[in-house]
Amino acid sequence: MNKLNKLLHQELRLAIVSYLAGVEWVNFNKLLDITEATKGNLSVQIKKLEAAGYLEIKKSFKDNYPLTQCKITDDGRNALDEYVKDLKQLLNMK
C-alpha cells in the first residue's frame, strides 16, 4: 500500500483524474455532477491536483457566467498509469 501515489489514493482525487483521463476537458459543474462531491470539497481537491501538476485549470466567462474548465496534464496521465500499474501489482500479491 506504501507504494501507491498518496495524492491519487483518495476517492475524490482518483475519480477526478480517472474521468479526465478519458476526456479532453470538462466543466467544473459536470465534475460536480459525476463525482457527487460538494462544491467546496471539489474545489480543494482540484487545486491540490493542479498544485501537483496533474491538472490544468482554466477560468473564463461564458454568457456572463464564470466557467471553470479542467484538463489532465501529461504528468497527471503518467501518474494515473503508474498508479494503475502499482494497483495491479498489489492485487496480484493478494
Place this chain on the structure above:
Amino acid sequence: MEITESVKIIERMMNESKKTLHNYSAYFIIWGMVMAPAGIAEYLLIDYEYRWIVWPIASIIGGVLSAIVGNKQSKKQQASSAMDRVIGYTWGAFGFCLILAIAYAVSIQKPPHTLVLMLAGGATFISGGISKFKPFIYGGLALELAAIACAFFIPGEFHSLIFAVGILLGYIIPGFILRNIENE
C-alpha cells in the same frame, strides 16, 4: 481506501467519460432529411433546365439548421473528448472536400453525385469506426456502394435517385438509430 475500491472508482469514471459524447444524431438527421428529398426532387424535375437549384436550396436549409443545432449544443456542452475532436476534423475535412468536389464536377460539366456519395461515405465510415457505432459503419459502406453504382453501373438520369437511397441508408436510418440511443 481499499485497493478494490480504487479499481471500482477508476472503472466507474472511465465508463462515465465514455458517455461524454456529443449528440451527433441531429446532424445526420438534418442533412439526411434535406439531401434525400433534394435528390428525389432533382429526379422529378429531370426535364427542367434549372433542376440543379434544389442543391443550393437544400444546402442552405441544412447549413442554417446545423448552425442552430450546433450553437445550442455548444452552449450546453460540458465536456469534450478526443473522439469529439477527431469527428469534428473528419467532417470539417469532408466539408472542404465537398465544396472542392462540387466545384470540380461543375467545371468539367459532370453531375457531382458520385463524388459527394464517395466523400460522405468515407466520413460516415470513419465516424462509425471511431465511435464504434456499427450503423454508421454500415451506412458509410452503403454510401460507398451507391457511389460505385453511380460511377460504373447506373445511367446518369438515375444518379439523383441512387443518391437519395444512399443518403437514406447512410444518414437517415443510422441517425435515427443513434437518436434513440442518445434519448435512452
